[in-house]
Amino acid sequence: xxxxxxxxxxxxxxxxxxxxxxxxxxxxxxxxxxxxxxxxxxxxxxxxxxxxxxxxxxxxxxxxxxxxxxxxxxxxxxxxxxxxxxxxxxxxxxxxxxxxx
Amino acid sequence: xxxxxxxxxxxxxxxxxxxxxxxxxxxxxxxxxxxxxxxxxxxxxxxxxxxxxxxxxxxxxxxxxxxxxxxxxxxxxxxxxxxxxxxxxxxxxxxxxxxxxxxxxxxxxxxxxxxxxxxxxxxxxxxxxxxxxxxxxxxxxxxxxxxxxxxxxxxxxxxxxxxxxxxxxxxx
Numbered sequence: 001x002x003x004x005x006x007x008x009x010x011x012x013x014x015x016x017x018x019x020x021x022x023x024x025x026x027x028x029x030x031x032x033x034x035x036x037x038x039x040x041x042x043x044x045x046x047x048x049x050x051x052x053x054x055x056x057x058x059x060x061x062x063x064x065x066x067x068x069x070x071x072x073x074x075x076x077x078x079x080x081x082x083x084x085x086x087x088x089x090x091x092x093x094x095x096x097x098x099x100x101x
Numbered sequence: 102x103x104x105x106x107x108x109x110x111x112x113x114x115x116x117x118x119x120x121x122x123x124x125x126x127x128x129x130x131x132x133x134x135x136x137x138x139x140x141x142x143x144x145x146x147x148x149x150x151x152x153x154x155x156x157x158x159x160x161x162x163x164x165x166x167x168x169x170x171x172x173x174x175x176x177x178x179x180x181x182x183x184x185x186x187x188x189x190x191x192x193x194x195x196x197x198x199x200x201x202x203x204x205x206x207x208x209x210x211x212x213x214x215x216x217x218x219x220x221x222x223x224x225x226x227x228x229x230x231x232x233x234x235x236x237x238x239x240x241x242x243x244x245x246x247x248x249x250x251x252x253x254x255x256x257x258x259x260x261x262x263x264x265x266x267x268x269x270x271x272x273x
Contacts, residue, residue, distance in 0.1 A: 003104050008145060010208060011112050015119055015138070017204035022123040024196035030128050030174060034135045037166065038119055041142050044154075052149045052227050057237045060154050060229050064238070067154075067161055068249045072256035074166050078173045079263035085177045 008049035016042035029081055029091045033074070040070045104148060115141035128179060132170050139163045151229035 015038060022035030044063040051059015085091055114137060121134030139162045146155035227233070238246055 003108055003148070006211070007108065008149070009211060011115065011145075013207040013211060014116060014204060015142075017200050017207070018116070018119040018123055020203065021197060021200040024200065025123065025193050028128060030170065030177075031122070031131045034122055034131055034170065037162075038122065038135060038138060041139060041162070044158075045142055045145060048146055048149055048151045048154060052151065052229075055227060057227060057229065057233055058242075060151050060227075060234055061237050061242055063151070063154050064157060064234070065245060065249065067157055069252065071161055071166060072252050074169060075256045075260045076263075078169060079260035082173060082176060083263045091177055 005049040005053035009046050012042040012045040012049070015039075015045070027092050027094050029084075029093050032093065033077055033081070037070060037074070040066055107144070108148060111141040111144045114138075115145075128174050129171070132167060132174065135170075136163055136167050139167070146229075149229075150227055153229050153231050153234045 019035045019038035019042060022038065023032050026032055026035065044066050047059045047063045047066065049059075051057065051062070081091060084096065088096065090096070116138075118134045118137030118139075118141065122131045122138065125131045125134060139158065143155045143158040143163070146152075146158060
């Protein structure tokens with residue numbers, strides 16, 4: 001049995017689905033953020049797998065850019081979370097309903 | 102053969118870490134679960150000869166991002182009392198059914214579309230050292246690389262602005 005890119009992509013699909021389930025099921029904003037990070041990681045895995053299968057270095061370059069964007073996103077997201085927590089004393093997204101009509 | 106064994110072991114580790122992250126009540130356990138999954142994914146990068154991406158994965162994700170998460174957990178406190186009361190009835194079971202269906206459809210579709218033969222494109226093995234990655238990054242993708250400078254600057258300025266924000270009851 002030979003390890004092909006398809007196996008990595010199947011594993012990435014499973015990890016992406018677990019991350020999507022985390023975003024939909026959890027109510028703690030921090031854990032929802034971690035689930036989004038897991039989804040980004042799964043997509044990175046498919047980029048690198050496809051790149052190595054087709055012999056293109058661009059797969060790894062795309063993974064690096066995704067890592068940069070994820071780092072920026074985490075900085076802003078956690079800063080917003082801390083600002084919200086200082087004002088409302090909660091990280092539960094169900095209780096943040098100030099814009100509810 | 103040894104490659105398949107390493108893949109199988111770390112695939113199990115990655116899925117277990119991801120499940121711990123989603124299911125743990127305590128956010129610290131969630132962070133440790135995600136850390137485990139990220140280390141396992143770094144092993145997959147090494148298996149595919151993407152050595153530089155593997156190093157960046159460990160340095161940036163496992164090092165910087167997860168430390169930031171743990172700092173924020175420390176700042177806002179560990180909240181284990183995530184209520185199970187539903188704002189929207191049946192939202193959680195429905196979400197699980199939808200995600201399992203999504204995964205099943207992707208895997209069925211992928212089993213026919215993904216490349217299953219070895220080396221279909223008949224390419225040489227990539228060696229993702231710093232040199233080969235940098236040749237692409239600072240050659241073809243120079244403009245994209247430079248635009249990440251703007252992205253990171255805006256992110257840094259934005260997080261500083263958010264840190265200066267003070268609520269109605271606080272002194273600025």
